[in-house]
Amino acid sequence: MVEKNKKEHHLKVQIYYEDTDHSGVVYHANYLKYFGRARETIIGIDTIADKWYNEGSTFAVYKVNINYNDGVVFADQLDIKTTWKKDGDYRVVFFHEAWKTNGTKPAVTCTIEVVWLGPKKQLKPIPEFVFLR
């Protein structure tokens, strides 16, 4: 059964020189960084640090689907909108959208499945804090 978290999370991302490539738009791999920043913020950066340093456990990206609908350029500001849900005991699915200011649809959309790994990289049930925050 899918437990839907009704919350939605927003993260602002300023596009700097470092984000772009020579064709003038954001390099396609960089969106995964922005979505990663959102997920780390949602799960809780201090919590992730605590679990890593004290238990050796952390999340891992298992599956990624991205659709690129529109280019984003230097000086743009993105609103990264994220929702998420637990899918069974061992998986959380994050739904990310990158919105340009005044955009009428997301420039980029992404679905990412995340699992939780123990200190020996064994699969563990998703801790509550990952999806309940």
Place this chain on the structure above:
Amino acid sequence: MVEKNKKEHHLKVQIYYEDTDHSGVVYHANYLKYFGRARETIIGIDTIADKWYNEGSTFAVYKVNINYNDGVVFADQLDIKTTWKKDGDYRVVFFHEAWKTNGTKPAVTCTIEVVWLGPKKQLKPIPEFVFLR
């Protein structure tokens, strides 16, 4: 009708400090760089430069699906194996696999759909050199 290119392309990638993150494995977004290096090599780096500087046209990534099956660590060497096919007049699909030395299955697999854009970012038929090389 799908025109299958029978060729397969291999690119070696050495994993350096720059590729890893603090959990000890390759940061998940970086595989898109390795697959991008392979596609640019397959299409032809000098050809891409020529089209960009003389016509203002280039390819763009439209859709990405990635599956992460195994972690890759510092000092590993990856073999990026790529096949590709034309899918209609406006799309080429690349199939990437990242193999560790002595791996029995790919550590990461990825399907990427690429389109071709003219100088005003309008969709153009895929040039022959993109898929026939």
Place this chain on the structure above:
Amino acid sequence: MVEKNKKEHHLKVQIYYEDTDHSGVVYHANYLKYFGRARETIIGIDTIADKWYNEGSTFAVYKVNINYNDGVVFADQLDIKTTWKKDGDYRVVFFHEAWKTNGTKPAVTCTIEVVWLGPKKQLKPIPEFVFLR
């Protein structure tokens, strides 16, 4: 004669997975990104975009000196403190410091000399907005 700008600029940088390497600290090259974000913000991101798209002119990094005094880890938050001065007609020098929360000295310090380039990459006098903001 050196014209000293008395202002100082602060930019917060959250350290995410993307910033670290497998040794557990921020990868040394990434500080140049944080300092770049600060400079772009100081010069004015919309102004840089305007100059680039309308004149084809932009700044370029000419010289960099960095000292690494302390490691920075995942979950740390950095305060990037920047001061700057004009040095002659063709050069602005930026002084960056990366401070950890509760740090007693900067973790990283950096001096960066910047020049201004016209559309044919020719050296041009530094525009006022670069150092007077």
Place this chain on the structure above:
Amino acid sequence: MVEKNKKEHHLKVQIYYEDTDHSGVVYHANYLKYFGRARETIIGIDTIADKWYNEGSTFAVYKVNINYNDGVVFADQLDIKTTWKKDGDYRVVFFHEAWKTNGTKPAVTCTIEVVWLGPKKQLKPIPEFVFLR
């Protein structure tokens, strides 16, 4: 006393989309990645991995000086030329140059001081393999 290693090391770097920024040249921070690849190759990637996993010791960049003389663009190929010397018991200095094909002087030059850190991040004498290889 400075012990000069007479050897020089060369590493080829192909410039891909990932390396460039929207101004059309290689993003200034990325040269540190290329120089890092060279140093890791010189010290020995398998040796670094061995020291890290078995002793928890590794090198750390302590000081960086870079001069940017010429822009490098997409499709360029760089020859990273590196020499190095031990400077006292606790420091090795690497001299990196990035040469474009047919260049008459290096596009970028860089001096990097490296130290060796034990498992508790304490300074240790530079191991022989770092500078004698």
